[in-house]
Amino acid sequence: MCGIFGIFNVEHAEKYAFYGIYALQHRGQESVGIAVSDYERLRVVKKPGLVLEALTAKDMEHLKGSIAIAHVRYSTSGDSTEINAQPLIRETSLGQVALVHNGNLVNYKTLRSSLQEKGFNFYHTSDSELFLALLDAGEYVPEHIKVHPEDAKIMPKVFYALHQVKGAYSLIYMFKDRLIVARDPYGFRPLLIGRSKNAILFASESCAFDILGAELWREVKPGEVIVVDKKGMRTYQLFRQEKKAMCIFEFVYFSKPEVFLFGDWAYRVRKAMGMALAKEDDVDADIVVPVPDSGVVPAIGYSQEKGIPLEFGIIRNHYIGRSFIEPTQELRNIKVLMKLNPNRAVLEGKRVIVIDDSLVRGTTSKKIVSMLRKAGAKEIHLRIASPPVIGPCYYGIDTPTKEELIASRLSIEDIRQFIGADSLRYLSLEGLKSCVKNPQDFCDACFSGVYPVEYEDKALRMR
Numbered sequence: 001m002c003g004i005f006g007i008f009n010v011e012h013a014e015k016y017a018f019y020g021i022y023a024l025q026h027r028g029q030e031s032v033g034i035a036v037s038d039y040e041r042l043r044v045v046k047k048p049g050l051v052l053e054a055l056t057a058k059d060m061e062h063l064k065g066s067i068a069i070a071h072v073r074y075s076t077s078g079d080s081t082e083i084n085a086q087p088l089i090r091e092t093s094l095g096q097v098a099l100v101h102n103g104n105l106v107n108y109k110t111l112r113s114s115l116q117e118k119g120f121n122f123y124h125t126s127d128s129e130l131f132l133a134l135l136d137a138g139e140y141v142p143e144h145i146k147v148h149p150e151d152a153k154i155m156p157k158v159f160y161a162l163h164q165v166k167g168a169y170s171l172i173y174m175f176k177d178r179l180i181v182a183r184d185p186y187g188f189r190p191l192l193i194g195r196s197k198n199a200i201l202f203a204s205e206s207c208a209f210d211i212l213g214a215e216l217w218r219e220v221k222p223g224e225v226i227v228v229d230k231k232g233m234r235t236y237q238l239f240r241q242e243k244k245a246m247c248i249f250e251f252v253y254f255s256k257p258e259v260f261l262f263g264d265w266a267y268r269v270r271k272a273m274g275m276a277l278a279k280e281d282d283v284d285a286d287i288v289v290p291v292p293d294s295g296v297v298p299a300i301g302y303s304q305e306k307g308i309p310l311e312f313g314i315i316r317n318h319y320i321g322r323s324f325i326e327p328t329q330e331l332r333n334i335k336v337l338m339k340l341n342p343n344r345a346v347l348e349g350k351r352v353i354v355i356d357d358s359l360v361r362g363t364t365s366k367k368i369v370s371m372l373r374k375a376g377a378k379e380i381h382l383r384i385a386s387p388p389v390i391g392p393c394y395y396g397i398d399t400p401t402k403e404e405l406i407a408s409r410l411s412i413e414d415i416r417q418f419i420g421a422d423s424l425r426y427l428s429l430e431g432l433k434s435c436v437k438n439p440q441d442f443c444d445a446c447f448s449g450v451y452p453v454e455y456e457d458k459a460l461r462m463r
């Protein structure tokens with residue numbers, strides 16, 4: 001769960017990168033970084049924290065160029081220390097190369113050990129560094145690819161690197177005079193192309209183009225590698241694989257509702273999830289109440305399908321800054337209540353259907369139910385607009401370990417009792433699949449337990 005951004009051929013690329021990555025802040029809050037090139041050399045700044053708070057005017061002064069990449073991180077592989085913040089930068093035989101990566105590699109350990117045996121040094125503990133190290137490990141051009149003369153030096157090394165790794169990646173390499181972007185053959189993570197005047201942009205979600213006044217051009221295709229330099233844009237379909245595995249959880253929770261990704265609008269899919277949930281449900285109530293923010297769009301769909309009015313019975317405080325890891329349960333409860341406040345005006349004496357996007361550990365839902373009861377709700381029916389999460393993700397989303405996932409341990413009735421709701425219902429897996437176009441092209445492993453790519457070692461997910 002990270003956000004990546006890249007821009008080629010614009011004056012003050014660093015400023016565009018700053019605003020572009022800010023638009024992707026929801027994809028990672030742990031660290032932010034920007035790297036720029038002025039065609040001579042690469043410069044990078046990385047800081048822990050949120051974009052607006054972490055990067056100072058002085059940091060930005062250090063960055064000047066017309067090519068830039070940026071990253072917001074929520075660690076999934078490697079520890080979460082500053083050393084793993086991206087962009088990563090490495091001196092290679094091709095010169096300085098910087099990298100931003102969203103995803104998770106499933107053969108990280110084997111690849112890293114075999115490169116170490118060959119004398120390669122690693123300076124970070126995240127899987128992303130492999131993409132840089134592998135540039136000096138070999139060359140490969142598949143038979144179906146004809147490399148453009150402009151790319152003769154670089155692309156065989158890039159193709160070799162991408163042929164070695166397995167798993168999920170949407171990435172951008174920055175060389176001093178070009179960007180190279182790639183998406184894994186399954187297309188796990190999104191990556192889109194935008195354009196504005198003479199500039200080409202890349203981003204995890206289309207909202208990064210909106211904020212910069214650029215237009216959405218198209219998605220990078222699964223298995224596609226694109227080079228952008230002063231001569232133009234060249235594209236290679238490196239992998240020609242039938243099977244796709246785009247992450248359905250991006251629609252359930254991660255992406256912002258207004259964005260386009262995986263060939264669809266997140267808002268349309270999320271609203272359809274609420275409608276499908278309503279069709280599967282037979283409970284009657286006075287009001288539908290979303291858990292803000294991610295429950296809002298499915299709640300609109302549910303409310304419209306059922307004809308039960310939508311009310312904002314839970315209000316979110318948008319001014320939560322950093323909070324501490326609290327030592328006691330009582331203090332942890334305060335933390336949830338800081339974020340969400342009950343709206344007694346609509347809750348008192350009402351039978352309430354509460355809609356949330358997903359239920360992972362169950363601890364937040366338990367606090368919400370108890371909060372709504374104290375605020376006077378007569379009945380509380382919790383509805384989840386996705387199926388039970390029964391397995392962890394090995395492809396770049398920071399879901400908890402299997403033991404921490406409540407649905408991997410307890411039956412739905414036991415979960416209901418733990419949470420304290422009057423009833424609990426999830427959207428079925430079939431219902432979820434019915435909301436996306438081409439459901440066979442999606443990964444739903446954390447709901448179904450069917451993993452599209454074998455993972456090497458469970459310890460890979462260090463968090």
Ligand code: SF4
Pocket residue numbers: 188246247248249250392393394395396397443444445446447
């Ligand atoms: S396992 Fe779940 S979160 Fe991970 S890629 Fe698949 S659908 Fe997405």
